[in-house]
Amino acid sequence: MNPATTGSPAPRQRLSRDVVLAAALDLADREGDGGLSMRTLATELGVVPMALYKHVANKDELIDGIVDLVWAQVEPPDTSDDVTHWRPAMRSRAASLRRTLRRHPWAVGLLETRMRPGPANLAQHDAMMGCLRRAGFSFRTTVHVTSVLDAYVYGFALQEQTLPFDTAEESGDVARQKLEQQPAEFAAAFPYLVEVVTELGAAGYDYDSEFATGLDLILDGVEHLRPAWSTVDAPPPAAGASR
């Protein structure tokens, strides 16, 4: 959309932190984080590498910046009518987070080392905890739910990215051919993996439904298995008006 973010020799508008970050995000999406270097980013912007350092302190800060741009794309939980709708709100926020991580696979591996959360990240988590608190969950429970939900989504995205096929149909082919090129002792050594390969080869593997299955399992657990968790152990902080 922005003329400065569309690769190519460059029309050369004035640089700014936002322009640099947008171009970096675009480059990372196209090339993966391995392909994101200060030098190629600079050439894409039609500028000498050192020019970037007038707008970002160093590559690390640049990465913090684009990671937060990614966070900004995650839809916060729907906060209308919190008390009854916390479950669909959590469910669709989790789905949005996964979709976002799938759209920017490099971010999954990058968030790992980033220790300084940006404003969008903070806002996202504040909204999430707010939704749960206002739905009546105790403080401790809110922490637990946030923890388990984010861990699941994050871990699932990681697996999804690591597995060597993208679609259900493809999964069968890849699995079958992987299996065929194995030595014979393989089948004997790992019978259960062979089962996975053959079954998945026949039926395919659907990330979406696999994700939903695990997510619902966890949400069911939150809803039914821990009634004590719903006890309000302290009133949530006033959202802005009281006192």
Added chain:
Amino acid sequence: MNPATTGSPAPRQRLSRDVVLAAALDLADREGDGGLSMRTLATELGVVPMALYKHVANKDELIDGIVDLVWAQVEPPDTSDDVTHWRPAMRSRAASLRRTLRRHPWAVGLLETRMRPGPANLAQHDAMMGCLRRAGFSFRTTVHVTSVLDAYVYGFALQEQTLPFDTAEESGDVARQKLEQQPAEFAAAFPYLVEVVTELGAAGYDYDSEFATGLDLILDGVEHLRPAWSTVDAPPPAAGASR
């Protein structure tokens, strides 16, 4: 233990693939994956960089190698008496996996891109699925359980590594001082995060119990919420003798 793996100018025994991998693992543990370079690894082994390439094809293959060494450290599920003990078996395997990832934090971020699982990785997952299959879980259910469990452990390890404190006591200090150096509008913008900071500052944050809480939630879900899952939809493959 191995004289060639203990850093320092080096006694110079003969090199081999295993020696190289062991030294690389040791270096990665000490320096993080950023500090693992072919050149420093070579000097630690008292050898010129190119010598390593007689034993590993390239850095990528070397990393695949040490990642699989890490997998070898994960205790497989206890397979005795599978039918009744699948739950404790899964529970302690998950704990072992987390402990291992905590011991080698760099591996969490590395497994991400590695698409070629090593033998230890395969053995680990075969053992896990075997345990569940023999406990009577259907094939599909086994896939679901494996998926959700590994995703959780993996995601938890990722969060654990990203959070900026290591112990419960430390968490309070870090949180408090982070909060103090924020501008005043922060508190107004993110009331629920402020609550987290203050509460955790008071009570501390214990990774171990947080991990156990989420893990038990998931295991409860597997056990109670999905009775249909236990239906055996096909006999597990014979472990070696039948037919």
Added chain:
DNA sequence: ACGGCAGGTGTACGGCGTACACCTGGTGAT
């Protein structure tokens, strides 16, 4: 005694992040 070859060496190349000194064009105060 000797040829081969596994394993260690030396040199070199292109790419990376970024420190530092420099230039330049537009702005605000005079």
Added chain:
DNA sequence: ATCACCAGGTGTACGCCGTACACCTGCCGT
């Protein structure tokens, strides 16, 4: 209208990285 200033873009250079390629060396089976 002048001019000093300075934000923003430049050029050069350094030290690190992975690794290609030609080479040497010392042990082994014959």
